[in-house]
Every structure is written in C-alpha cells, then in structure tokens.
Amino acid sequence: MTVDVERALAEVLPAEAVITDPDVLAAHRRDQAEWASSGMPRVLVRPASTSEVQAVLRVATALRVPVVPRGAGSGLSGGANASDGCIVLSLMRMNRILEVDRRGMLAVVQPGALNGAVKAAAAEQGLWYAPDPASWEFSSIGGNLATNAGGLCCVKYGVTGDAVLGLEAVLADGTVVRTGGRTVKNVAGYDLTRLFIGSEGTLGVLTEATLRLRPRPPKATTLVAAFPTLVSAGTAVCDIMERSRPSVLELMDRTTVRAVESWKPMGLDVTAEALLIARSDAGGVQGEEELALMVAACERAGATSVMSTADEAEGELLMGARRFAFPALEQRGATLLDDVGVPVVRIPELLAAVERIAQKHGVLIGTFGHAGDGNMHPTVVFDRKDPEAQARAKDAFDDILHAALALGGTITGEHGVGSLKRGFLGAQLGPETLRLHLAIKGALDPLGLLNPGKVL
Structure with a gap:
C-alpha cells in the first residue's frame, strides 16, 4: 500500500513535491501543542498550486488515505498533527500574495x-491587515483561517474571519469551490465562507483567500496600569469595555510579568x-x-499606578512585553497553554477560578490574554x-x-479544538x-479522510 500511495502521488506531482525522508516526516508530524498526540505520516507533499492540491486529494480519495493539511506548524491545539500512515499536505509552497487592490481595499x-508578509504588502499600499495573532511573524494565513485566529487587535477589529471576503477551497474528492467574493456585503446563499473558517482542515483544504484591508489607523497611545489583585484588574477591564473601545486591552498576571522581566528585562512592575x-x-x-x-476606569478599580505614552517606541516596547508572555513562561518549564473565553463581565470570576485551581492542584499558572474580549x-x-x-x-x-x-464561556477562543480539546x-x-x-x-467529507481525529 505504501508503494501505491507514493507511486500515485509521484505520477501527479513534481518529484520535489513528494517527500519520504524519515527525518523530514518526523519534523512535520506535529504542531506546537506538546500534549497533543501525533502519529507518523506516510508521506509529505508540498503542492505549489490549487491543481496540485486537487491531484493529491484525488489520489487520497481513490486509495482511502487520510490527509492532514498543514501550514507553518505554529498551532497550539494539535490541529496539524499527523495520524499514522497519513499524507501530510503542506501548503507552505503556496505562499504568493497574488494581488493587493488599494482602491478596493483587499x-x-x-x-x-505569512501573516506578517500580508501586513507588509498592505503597508506598501498605505493599508493595514488587522488580524494579528501573537505568531503574526511566522504563522501562515492558511493556519490563521483554519483556527479563525484572533490576536491583540481583535477587541476592536475582529478575528481573522472578520477580515475574509471570500475563499477558494478544495473538497475531499478534489472538487474546487469558491465562496464569497470581493464585496463587503454578500448574502447570496448560505455563508459557506464562515463555514470553512475555523474548520481546522476537516471540511476542505483552503487554497486562496480574499482578505479585507483597512486604512492605517492613527498612531496609538499606550497605557499600562498595575493592580493589587487579579480580580481588580478584571473589574477595570469590564469598566473600560463598558465606556470605550480600545484597540488593545491585554492582561498579564504577576507570574507572567515576572517571567517576562526575568527573560527580557524592561522595567516591568514585578510587585x-x-x-x-x-x-x-x-x-x-x-x-x-x-x-x-x-x-x-483603572483608578476606580484600585490601580496602584497608571502611566501612558504617546511615544511609538515606548508603546511597542510594552506591546513586546505582552507578546513575550508565552515564550517567557516556556523558559520556566513545560507548559500547558489554555485558551478559554468568557463573557467580558465574567472575567473577574474566571480569574478568581484560575487562582483557586492553581491552589487546589499545587501548580504554577501564569495567566495572560486578550482581556478586552474575554479570551484568556x-x-x-x-x-x-515529574509524572x-x-x-x-x-x-x-x-x-x-x-x-x-x-x-x-468557550473551551477555545482562537487556538482551535484540534485533538487537544476534542473530548x-x-x-x-x-x-x-x-x-x-x-x-x-x-456531507463534505463522506469518507472522513480530511484531518481525522480533529475537532469532532
């Protein structure tokens, strides 16, 4: 069977697009979710076009071989993890920015x-691509679409799905479908664009996206406030969101602040x-x-200090502190990164619950996240x-x-269900x-070949 799969793929793809080297396969068997299970793929394919993706899926359907789509491998839920004997379909050769329409703002x-490459291409035309997951410099648009990724700016500008006008996708049998279009409004038929976004490669393989761009926003003013308790910080979040619409509203607890300051000293208040x-x-x-x-709002909630800056460099330094949160915690040991969301008004209760859980199990928990939309x-x-x-x-x-x-709330706000939270x-x-x-x-994948064991 192995020979049949390899031979069939070699007949429809260029030689360089079919990889069976064991070391390369091992490097493509999982994403960044340390606890999510993964198998060993049979073969890795690297198509360079939609037609080549079609060819791969037709072979997979004919031979009944599972297919695991994969982007940059930066996911945090096991969504790109291989199953034993599968075809891993890497989309990283399909990395072109086909068009930037300044007047159409798309x-x-x-x-x-990469997300960062799209941002850069938009900036060259005086425009801005808003979705900004913490991994924006190295995560792919396909991966962002697969999980409906969020980020720091989504409190005001929405998640990845809010920036998508249309998609091209290849179904399990190799059929190509297009959804949406180039218009901001489009209610013709079911919203299939939204159906594919966040489906984690279980309904089809996304091969093209039409993305909404925005005018560049004015330069931001940045505020940082210190609080004596997590709950008081949560109270400030609720008050801020009731009265204003910040472009960023992020929280870091003491454990996270100390981890960042220890790893990348920048004068944060570790008390x-x-x-x-x-x-x-x-x-x-x-x-x-x-x-x-x-x-x-921060002062009413009992902040011990509040400072603000209109200086762009200082503001970016503070934003950098937040982006360092997860890698800084990784310096302290193995990590299990949760991704939960609750209604904003219930953030104080969530933060209190996390404190109780840490005490109950005698574990260290660093809490950070997108407080403005309740995603922590x-x-x-x-x-x-230590077992x-x-x-x-x-x-x-x-x-x-x-x-x-x-x-x-929800078990995942932006990382996806993958295999980690399937249960x-x-x-x-x-x-x-x-x-x-x-x-x-x-209906879309009757043989169950697309990313089996994920989500459902």
Whole structure:
C-alpha cells in the first residue's frame, strides 16, 4: 500500500513535491501543542498550486488515505498533527500574495503566505491587515483561517474571519469551490465562507483567500496600569469595555510579568499582581478622551499606578512585553497553554477560578490574554520529568475548561479544538448541535479522510 500511495502521488506531482525522508516526516508530524498526540505520516507533499492540491486529494480519495493539511506548524491545539500512515499536505509552497487592490481595499493571497508578509504588502499600499495573532511573524494565513485566529487587535477589529471576503477551497474528492467574493456585503446563499473558517482542515483544504484591508489607523497611545489583585484588574477591564473601545486591552498576571522581566528585562512592575496594557488608536481629541476614560476606569478599580505614552517606541516596547508572555513562561518549564473565553463581565470570576485551581492542584499558572474580549490564556507550568507534576498540570488544565463552560464561556477562543480539546467539544455544543456538525462533515467529507481525529 505504501508503494501505491507514493507511486500515485509521484505520477501527479513534481518529484520535489513528494517527500519520504524519515527525518523530514518526523519534523512535520506535529504542531506546537506538546500534549497533543501525533502519529507518523506516510508521506509529505508540498503542492505549489490549487491543481496540485486537487491531484493529491484525488489520489487520497481513490486509495482511502487520510490527509492532514498543514501550514507553518505554529498551532497550539494539535490541529496539524499527523495520524499514522497519513499524507501530510503542506501548503507552505503556496505562499504568493497574488494581488493587493488599494482602491478596493483587499488582498488575494495563497494559504502559505505569512501573516506578517500580508501586513507588509498592505503597508506598501498605505493599508493595514488587522488580524494579528501573537505568531503574526511566522504563522501562515492558511493556519490563521483554519483556527479563525484572533490576536491583540481583535477587541476592536475582529478575528481573522472578520477580515475574509471570500475563499477558494478544495473538497475531499478534489472538487474546487469558491465562496464569497470581493464585496463587503454578500448574502447570496448560505455563508459557506464562515463555514470553512475555523474548520481546522476537516471540511476542505483552503487554497486562496480574499482578505479585507483597512486604512492605517492613527498612531496609538499606550497605557499600562498595575493592580493589587487579579480580580481588580478584571473589574477595570469590564469598566473600560463598558465606556470605550480600545484597540488593545491585554492582561498579564504577576507570574507572567515576572517571567517576562526575568527573560527580557524592561522595567516591568514585578510587585503588581496584574498589569493591564491598553491602547487607543482613535487619534486626535477622540483618542485623548478614550485614554482619559481608560485611566479613570483603572483608578476606580484600585490601580496602584497608571502611566501612558504617546511615544511609538515606548508603546511597542510594552506591546513586546505582552507578546513575550508565552515564550517567557516556556523558559520556566513545560507548559500547558489554555485558551478559554468568557463573557467580558465574567472575567473577574474566571480569574478568581484560575487562582483557586492553581491552589487546589499545587501548580504554577501564569495567566495572560486578550482581556478586552474575554479570551484568556491560563498557562500551567510544570516539570515534564515529574509524572506526578504532569498529572496535576493536566487536571488543572481540564478544570480551567470546566470553569470557562460554567461561566457561559468557550473551551477555545482562537487556538482551535484540534485533538487537544476534542473530548470537551460535546460538553460545550450539546448532542443536537454536535450531530449537526457531524452531518456537515459527512456531507463534505463522506469518507472522513480530511484531518481525522480533529475537532469532532
């Protein structure tokens, strides 16, 4: 069977696009989710065009071989992890920015294009691509689409799906479909664009995206406030969101702040229990008023210090501190990164629950995230060499998911379900909605070949 698959793929793809080297296969068997299981792929393919993706899927369907689509491998839920004997379909050779339409304010890109490259191409035309996951410098647009990635600016500008006008996708049998278009409004038929976004490669392979661009926002003013408790910081978040619309509103707890300051010293207040980093990009008088509202909200919540800067370099330094949060925690041990979302008004309750969970299991949890939209990343840090510590970390991770659901939230805000949280999806969706998901999957991928073992 192995020979048949390799031979069939070699007949429809250039020689350099079919890889069987064991070391290369091992390097493409998983994403960044350390705890998510992964198998060994049979072969890696690197198509360079939509027609080559079609050819791969036709072979896979004919021979009944599972296919795992893959972008840059920067995912955090096991969504790109291989299953034993599968075809890993890497889209990173399809990395062209096909068009940037300045007047139409859109870009047409292939899935392997990096988020940062799209931002740069838009900037050359005086425009801005808003979605900005923390991995924007190295994550691919295809991966961002697969998980409906968020980021720091989504509190004001929305997640990846809010910047997508249309898609091209290849279905499991090799059929090419196009959804949406180039218009901002489009309600002709079902919203298939939204269906594919966030589907984590289980419904089709995305091969092209038409993305909405925006005018560059004015230069931002950045605020940082220190708080004596996590709950008081959460209270400030609720107040800020009730009165204004910041372009960024991020939270870091004491554990995270200390980890960042230890790894990348920048003068952060390591005595505070929490820091809030907020930005206004409204500009002019409106920006000044928005900043004043945020300062007042922090003071009402009991902030021990509040400072702001209009200096772009200082602002970027503070934003860098937030972007360093996860890698800084990784310096302290193995990590289990959670990605939960709750209604903004329930952030204080979530933060309190995380503190209780850390105490209950005797584990270190660094909490940071996109406080402005309720999407937080409690990160359990543990000794990977200690089996008991691993077990306690896993129990804490699961308890955080249960806590989010109990607060009317979600098990994932932006990283996706993948294989890591597959067992929790039913608890969030309920049996009827889960059956609807399975029916959609069955209609588009009747043989179950696309990214098996993920999401559902």
